[in-house]
Amino acid sequence: MIMAEPASRKASNPNDIPGPPADAPAQPPPPVALPTEEMVLVKRARKGDLGAYDELVKRYQERIYATVYHMTSNHEDANDLAQEAFIKAYQALKSFKGGSSFYTWVYRIAVNKTINFLKQRKNRQQMSLDDIDFNAEHDPDLVALISEKTPRRDINLAELQEKLNGAMQKLSEPHRLVVALHDVQGMSHEEIAEIMECNIGTVRSRLFYARQQLQALLSDYLK
Amino acid sequence: MSMSPEQENFESLQKLLALKRHEQPPPGYFNRFSDQVMIRIEAGETGRTIGERLSFDVPWLRRFWSLLDARPILAGAIGAATCGLLIAGVMYSERADMTEVSPLPVSEVAKSQPQIQLPGASPDTAVIEASAVESGAQPSLFQKFNETKKPWVVPASLNYSPLGTSN
Numbered sequence: 001m002i003m004a005e006p007a008s009r010k011a012s013n014p015n016d017i018p019g020p021p022a023d024a025p026a027q028p029p030p031p032v033a034l035p036t037e038e039m040v041l042v043k044r045a046r047k048g049d050l051g052a053y054d055e056l057v058k059r060y061q062e063r064i065y066a067t068v069y070h071m072t073s074n075h076e077d078a079n080d081l082a083q084e085a086f087i088k089a090y091q092a093l094k095s096f097k098g099g100s101s102f103y104t105w106v107y108r109i110a111v112n113k114t115i116n117f118l119k120q121r122k123n124r125q126q127m128s129l130d131d132i133d134f135n136a137e138h139d140p141d142l143v144a145l146i147s148e149k150t151p152r153r154d155i156n157l158a159e160l161q162e163k164l165n166g167a168m169q170k171l172s173e174p175h176r177l178v179v180a181l182h183d184v185q186g187m188s189h190e191e192i193a194e195i196m197e198c199n200i201g202t203v204r205s206r207l208f209y210a211r212q213q214l215q216a217l218l219s220d221y222l223k
Numbered sequence: 224m225s226m227s228p229e230q231e232n233f234e235s236l237q238k239l240l241a242l243k244r245h246e247q248p249p250p251g252y253f254n255r256f257s258d259q260v261m262i263r264i265e266a267g268e269t270g271r272t273i274g275e276r277l278s279f280d281v282p283w284l285r286r287f288w289s290l291l292d293a294r295p296i297l298a299g300a301i302g303a304a305t306c307g308l309l310i311a312g313v314m315y316s317e318r319a320d321m322t323e324v325s326p327l328p329v330s331e332v333a334k335s336q337p338q339i340q341l342p343g344a345s346p347d348t349a350v351i352e353a354s355a356v357e358s359g360a361q362p363s364l365f366q367k368f369n370e371t372k373k374p375w376v377v378p379a380s381l382n383y384s385p386l387g388t389s390n
Binding site for chain 2: 044050053057058061062065069070075079082083086087090127130131132133135136139141142157160161164165168179180183184185211214215218220222
């Protein structure tokens with residue numbers, strides 16, 4: 001099973017080139033209309049309807065978990081942080097004004113929680129990686145990467161996964177987050193800018209530098 | 224149209240990063256996830272300390288904590304001031320207790336010690352009464368009882384008769 005990806009992935013350009021510098025004029029994200037159904041669920045949850053909140057959790061649990069997991073490279077930490085993010089969001093529902101979508105708002109909570117956590121655990125990084133699903137062996141891009149472009153042809157997917165996660169962990173938190181949200185989860189620059197509460201130029205520039213760093217770290221597996 | 228080497232390299236990197244999309248938690252994990260969140264919400268368990276809960280619920284306290292977090296010298300100064308106030312408070316209260324207790328001469332203390340006496344047979348109570356009058360204190364209930372010296376009378380309503388006297 002491949003993780004759920006937002007619809008915006010199709011719209012985003014996979015071959016992004018570095019954008020304007022970080023100090024480019026901020027473009028306010030377009031106002032996001034709250035889908036009616038989601039708004040109803042949020043209103044009901046705000047009144048204490050746990051069934052409605054359960055529905056909201058089910059909608060976004062995979063994406064929130066995935067983001068936290070790609071940031072931490074640790075299943076147990078991702079599980080705790082994702083759960084805590086949803087609990088915190090429930091407790092703070094009264095402060096949710098509806099200026100953004102519920103999804104963006106929960107994302108912000110999860111991301112902030114994860115960054116705080118990562119700052120605290122800086123010196124004890126331990127990976128606990130999720131298994132690679134069966135589909136990966138049939139992914140033509142990955143098969144090509146391993147069999148043709150990688151000089152170390154004896155490498156298997158599990159090793160590659162470990163190297164990739166190790167390289168991700170060497171990035172700073174903001175850079176790792178941009179890569180996880182854009183290149184792994186397929187979010188648009190606009191969505192990322194809204195979640196990270198920065199301008200699109202900053203997102204583009206962080207993405208560019210993060211990719212450069214990753215490229216240097218993984219050079220053995222890319223040529 | 225040919226791509227620049229840089230773009231091409233990024234493309235390889237993106238293909239490699241696609242591997243992360245195949246990383247999956249154990250089967251059935253997401254079936255249990257929301258249940259676990261709901262259980263924790265219902266139990267009121269947040270995974271936070273009391274301090275975190277307070278700082279989350281009280282905005283000014285959150286700002287205060289962040290201020291202390293940002294300025295360790297200020298936090299140290301406030302901590303030292305609090306300790307100083309605490310020590311001063313303890314010392315002041317001890318001193319106040321000492322001044323409130325007026326020391327009695329040894330003879331007065333000796334007189335005042337045996338105070339358990341049977342009603343009607345207490346020649347020493349006069350000493351206590353005299354000292355009470357001297358000090359201007361209110362007479363105690365015991366002293367009032369001694370003044371009246373009334374015998375204990377069983378109320379008639381109880382219809383009490385000692386053993387062997389009833390008809």
